[in-house]
Amino acid sequence: MVYCGPPSKGCQTCREKKVRCDQRPGGCIRCAKARRECPGYRNQSDLMFRNESTEVVRKAKAKAASKSRSASPGFKSSTPPPPPQSPFPEHDRESSLILGRRNDSPNPTPSNSYYSMAPTIDEKATGFFVTNYIINMDRRPGNSAGYRMDDNLSNCMKAVGLAALASAAHAPELVQEAHRRYLSAIKLTNAALGSPVDVKKDSTLLAIMLLSVFETVTSGRQRSLSAWTNHINGAAAVIKVRGPEQLASIGGVRMFMQVTASLTVSCLEVGMALPEHILALNAQITRHADLSDPAWRYYETMMMLTNFRGHVRCGLISNPQEILARALEIDKAALAICANASCVYEYETVYTSADPGVIFAGYYHMYHDYMSASVWNGMRAIRLMLQEIIRDTLLKLHSSRPPFSTNEQYRAQYQASTSTLYQVQSDIIASVPQHLGYSPTKSTSGGVSGHSFPWSPFNSRVVTPLHSLKSNSADPPMIRSLGGYGLPWAIYLAGSVDIATEPVQKWAIGTLQGIGRSMGIQQAIVLADKLNKKNTGV
Known part of the structure; x- marks a missing residue:
């Protein structure tokens, strides 16, 4: 099974006609104009895995046949046969989106191919996370020259992915593994917070945000709200350490706004005003804001309410x-x-x-x-x-x-x-x-x-x-932080x-x-x- 990019979200008719689908809820406008019933849209989670078993078996048999011909009398080749080409791109394997593993058996056969078709649990978790919690799917984590994941962020992604997958697949046995990943991520995050270099990394701030998401999806007890609040407060503290430099790119501003949005909810629940350093940094990004955008208006009004209620x-x-x-x-x-x-x-x-x-x-x-x-x-x-x-x-x-x-x-x-x-x-x-x-x-x-x-x-x-700020390949992925x-x-x-x-x-x-x-x-x-x-x- 290989990663083939994000599948089309259009309806079946638009996909067959290879035209753009507006994906309007209840039926697309093209079907409405043609006065036909829109067949609806596919669930993207169901398309996360693609069965490549037939293709892999075909390639394995072809290779076996090729070896048989080369071993027969009178068969000569002027050039050595090319090495078998992996259907799994190297960068995809590094980003954990690849859903197969190299089989290290010295004598592969058609029944024991070069790749195992069963994805590991980590690969399933990462795939589930990427499909459901990353908003800009065209930029996958670890798939750009400037931005690469570290072990800390990778563990956080797998923890959230496992926790969500446990619920989706009704597999409570995955919860224990999710918590193991979570504890590992906390250990790595604490180590990053103790480093004057790592504490300012985008991956560290993203990891803390994902720790809060983990609390949202896993625990049905009151203490989870306290743990969620602690992670949000931790992210706010990291924002302070990162300073004004983090606002130089649209990725940094976006993460700052996501942390602030979560922090407003936390402050509203306990009746506190926002920290002064958050207000000072927010004043710097106002000049980049599209003041007519409802999303920005909502963001600013939430901050006003939070401070007013706290006061x-x-x-x-x-x-x-x-x-x-x-x-x-x-x-x-x-x-x-x-x-x-x-x-x-x-x-x-x-x-x-x-x-x-x-x-x-x-x-x-x-x-x-x-x-x-x-x-x-x-x-x-x-x-x-x-x-x-x-x-x-x-x-x-x-x-x-x-x-x-x-x-x-x-x-x-x-x-x-x-x-x-x-x-x-x-x-x-x-x-x-x-x-x-x-x-x-x-x-x-x-x-x-x-x-x-x-x-x-x-x-x-x-x-x-925001305007006057441009994204670049080093920007971190945009996650659903709440x-x-x-x-x-x-x-x-x-x-x-x-x-x-x-x-x-x-x-x-x-x-x-x-x-x-x-x-x-x-x-x-x-x-x-x-x-x-x-x-x-x-």
Whole structure:
């Protein structure tokens, strides 16, 4: 089995016609224009391995026949026969994407060929990781002249790949091996952190980010959230050591933004503001940002919310009037995240009575791609937290003298915030079915065959909201640094707000548990337990 590049993601009709497919959810536009039913898209995970057994056997038999002819009387050759050519490129073998091994037997035969057809568990894990956790598949790790993996990053990739593969293949025996790789990666990471040279390497920062992803997909216990937070804090510390030099390339800026995005989630959960060194470095990349890009707007607004919430929590901002004014200001910025955005940020509302256990209110949303859905849900999560702060502040004013109920403006704001909470909560709930594989042409869950991730049912679109910086061959691969944690987090927020009804709470808990079981995101189960305890008061 050889690596033949990323397989086409287009529908069968477009592949047969050899034309570009837009991969629109629910059916491509070419099929729609031709008024034919789109056959749908293949699950990329199912295409990760390709059976080359027949071809290898054919080559082995051909070589055996060639040797037989050369050994027969009267057969002479003026030139020595060329050495057997490996069907596995050398660079692919080095990057662990090759799925075969050289057989060192001195006397190969057709039944004992030069290559074993069974991929090792490490090769399976790496292949699974590359297919599902690296976003820019056209640039595989270790496949460029400037960027090469070290043992530390390789172990982290294999640990995450094994953990995810254990869930996908329902193979709990792989979990132990995944943890062994994880412990090995931690040992190597600690060694790198002690080196003044290695601590600044891209591979070290990437490795720490992958350690946090490992915690997301493996442990369904509360301590995994603490371990995840520790890894994120460690990445933030490495960011500080790397200094401004890391922002000279788009790869360095991208990793900085990914660490910062994860750090905002961690800080929001504990009520802390972002570290000063993160804010100082972030100010330097603003000049490279596309300020009109919704992804950048969301990134900046998340940072504003994180600092505001941390300052309120520690008492740095305590005046109710100031809290209200700042919360409304950030909410206005959040509302503008997707305003006047390109058509890829538009979504369709689909009404159906199918499967009310998943499609909660009889309708759901269809987004163009995973990035669009993530930005929309991120904006909604921001507004949920802000509206709760606004309502809590207004309730405190109500207990003051004179009470806020005598102020018509405050009463109107309280009602508006309550309405916003209900609307944003409903929108988050409506975004979930597509993540689970629903589309207008598939009325039941599991629209994606076999194991899937939150991003599996979506079109792929890489967004880096920066300009004036160019990528190069030395840039590290772009990974899914949150490991799918964004969707469970949004569902948890929707189920934990004060206005959540009992049916919504039960739906959120059940959906989080289902995501943990079916997508291998074990921290979703932690959030389900946390939500259940919050709602029951246990």
